[in-house]
Structures are given as structure tokens and as C-alpha cells.
Amino acid sequence: MHISSSPNMLKDTSVTPNSSLSSSCYSELVMLLEWWSGTECTLFSDEATVNTFGKEHVIIILNHNFEIDFLCGWTMTERFGVLGSSKVLAKKELLYVPLIGWTWYFLEIVFCKRKWEEDRETVIKGLKRLADYPEYMWFLLYCEGTRFTETKHRISMEVAESKGLPKLKYHLLPRTKGFTTAVQCLRGTVSAVYDVTLNFRGNKNPSLLGILYGKKYEADMCVRRFPLEDIPQDEKEAANWLHKLYQEKDALQEMYNQEGTFPGQQFKPPRRPWTLLNFLFWATVLLSPLFTFGFGVFASGSPLLILAFLGFVGAASFGVRRLIGVTEIEKGSSYGNQEFKKKE
Numbered sequence: 001m002h003i004s005s006s007p008n009m010l011k012d013t014s015v016t017p018n019s020s021l022s023s024s025c026y027s028e029l030v031m032l033l034e035w036w037s038g039t040e041c042t043l044f045s046d047e048a049t050v051n052t053f054g055k056e057h058v059i060i061i062l063n064h065n066f067e068i069d070f071l072c073g074w075t076m077t078e079r080f081g082v083l084g085s086s087k088v089l090a091k092k093e094l095l096y097v098p099l100i101g102w103t104w105y106f107l108e109i110v111f112c113k114r115k116w117e118e119d120r121e122t123v124i125k126g127l128k129r130l131a132d133y134p135e136y137m138w139f140l141l142y143c144e145g146t147r148f149t150e151t152k153h154r155i156s157m158e159v160a161e162s163k164g165l166p167k168l169k170y171h172l173l174p175r176t177k178g179f180t181t182a183v184q185c186l187r188g189t190v191s192a193v194y195d196v197t198l199n200f201r202g203n204k205n206p207s208l209l210g211i212l213y214g215k216k217y218e219a220d221m222c223v224r225r226f227p228l229e230d231i232p233q234d235e236k237e238a239a240n241w242l243h244k245l246y247q248e249k250d251a252l253q254e255m256y257n258q259e260g261t262f263p264g265q266q267f268k269p270p271r272r273p274w275t276l277l278n279f280l281f282w283a284t285v286l287l288s289p290l291f292t293f294g295f296g297v298f299a300s301g302s303p304l305l306i307l308a309f310l311g312f313v314g315a316a317s318f319g320v321r322r323l324i325g326v327t328e329i330e331k332g333s334s335y336g337n338q339e340f341k342k343k344e
Contacts, residue, residue, distance in 0.1 A: 023084030024278055030078050031275040032211050033071050039206075039217045041075050043269065044262035049194075049225040054080035056191040057137050059182055059228075062198060063171060063249060064142040067207045069198050072219045077138055079269040085135040089123070089142075089178055112178075123178065127185035139190070141182060143174035143242060165243060170253040174246050176239035183231055183238055190228055195245060197222040197252045201260070222252055222262035 033039045043050065053076075062073055070088075077083040089110050110126035112119040130137060146152060148171065156172040165173065183190075200206055201218040210217075232238045256262055297309045 020084060022086070023078075024282075026074050026083050026086070027078065027275040027278040028282070029071055030074050030083070031279040033068070033075055034271045035276045035279075037211045037214050037216050039072075039075075039211070039219060040268070041072055041219045041221065043076070043221050043223055043267040044264040045223040045225075045267065046264055049223060050267055052192070052225065054082050054136060057133070057186070057189050058139070059179075059186065059190055059193045060138050060140045060196060061143055061179070061193060061245070062140060062196045063148075063253075064144045064146065065148045065170070066198065066200070066205065067147075068211060068217075070140075071208070071211070072198055072221065073140060073196070075271075076221065076269070078275060079272060082136055082138050085133065085137045086140065087130060087133075087137055088140040089182070120177075120181075123181055124185060127182055131186060131189045133189070138194075139182065139186070141179060143176075143179050143246070144172040145175045145178075146172070148172055166247055168246055168250045170250050171246050174242050176242050179242050180235045180238045183228070184233075184235070187228060187233070192228055193226045193231065195224045195226065195249065197249050197256075197262070199253065199256045199262075220256070220262055222256075222264065 060073065062069060066072075074083060074086065077086045087109060089112060091112065110123055110130075112123055130139065152172055157167045160167050160173045183193075198219060198221050201220065204217055206215070206217045231241055252262060294309060297305045300306075
């Protein structure tokens, strides 16, 4: 198997404290998918591509159609040992999400307001910080910018028609600025782009709430590897390359809808016990004292203490519900409507 001799292959890949923290936090949600709901994830790719997983810096392009697409991505990064060094170009609103948003603030996640005129300098600065990241890093991009809905798709295709771009059936028009900037800033660090097209068997549309209820899903992920040197350096040509990629992704989705499968060999990377052990450790450390404290509060008979404890439990429940709400498609942002409003 050929291994790229790019500079990132020579870097120190020792585990950083930030990586350990992020891996421990993300593992809590991955545990829910893998062990609580028992959801299966199958890769469709080729052996040469799978053999590079966890051994190089890459940019990941993932379709944004499902509420738990990020969780399926985290599951794969965990199975290939790069969960802790997973990064993402994320909307700034996620900073205010309990647990995930708060920890992301310290974990070199690149945040944006999704207004390129305001984001350009922030995004470039964040990407340059990742250029010398010591561990093998997977940097996730949702090039569509927002989750797929029928309304957003209609608007997006009107924009595509006005710009003379090919229409897509299963995706929104990709926004090229983030992609071309990431490629420019990380060239010399990143070895390849992994294009990932995700779908679920049985035409199911899973949710994080469904995962919490223990529902089992079967996820299929088609992964294609594109060496970075194959992507044009010119910004306009790189943007055209991305539009072509999304036409190919559309064709893959059409094939899946008709045949129920993606092309390529099937791989089922085994789940590792780390996520379960991590959950059990923190459950023992945090929940046991909490239950003991709660029992003591109610045993005390103090109305003030009982109300304070119930308030804490209520705040924690609200935080969990807020986290779930961020993943729900029907509560998604109106991002993507700007061009349509301008046309009106």
C-alpha cells in the first residue's frame, strides 16, 4: 500500500490533553449509538482507502440529511482511533449547547457565523492553528451549510438555476468558500479528502431521541478517497471540483434508493469497548455521589434543599433536551434562504 510522504506523516502523533478530553466527552454519545441502541454502521469503500483510516490528516465531506449524521461520523472516528482529534467547521450557535458546545470552546473547533464576509478571518485563523496539529486529524465539513429540508432544497435549486449550475435531487447546493479555504489553508498538512455519503436502510430517518429510546438503525456509509494533489489549487477550479463531487454524491444516493446498497466492498469495523468503559467510569464517579446526595436531600426534609435539588435536575434535563433540539431537522435554522429573499 502506498503511503503519502507529505509532511504530516512525519509529525509527532502523541496524544494531547485536549484530545483525551474531547474523546472522553464524545464517547458518551457514541456509547448511546453503539451500545445502547445497537445501531450498526457499514462502510462501502475499497481496501486501500480503509487502510489509510487513522493514518493521515484528512478533510471529511459528509451529506447533511439526518439528525444523527454527526454521531455516525463520530462512531467511525472512534473505531479508527481518531475520535479525540476530530475537528469540525461548526456554526457559532453550537457554542451555547450544554456539554458539547462548552467543551468545543476549548478543543480547537473552528466556529463561524455563516456569513462569509464576517467569517473569513476567523475561519482562516482557526484553520491555520490546525496546520501543525500533532495527531492525525479528521476535519469535518458540511458543505451544504445546513440540514436538508424540502423547502431549503427548493430554494437551493432555484439558486442553482439562476447561477447556471446543475440541479441536485438529494442534496443542497454546496457552498464552496469554506471548502476552498480549508483546502488552501491545510494544503501541506492534509493528505486527502474523504467524501462520505450516508444513508439508512429501510428508508428510515433516525433521530437522537430515537437513539435515547433504544431504537436500532442500520447506517451505510460510502467513502471515497481523493488525494489532495488531485484537487485544483485555483479557487474557481476547486469550487467546480466540489460541484462535480456533489453531482456524483447525488448519483450515489439515486443508486442507493433504487438498489438499497452503495458500490464497493463492505467493511464492518468492530466497535471497541472504550466507549462503554468510559461511560461506566463516569457514571460511577458522577452518578453514585449524586444519588447518594439526592437521597440525603430528601431524607433531610428541608423544603429549600429539596427545591434546589429539583431545580438542578430540571436544569440538567433542559440541557439534555437543548442538545437534542439542535439535532432536530424541523427545528433547524433558516440558513440557506438568503439568496431567495434577495431575489424577491
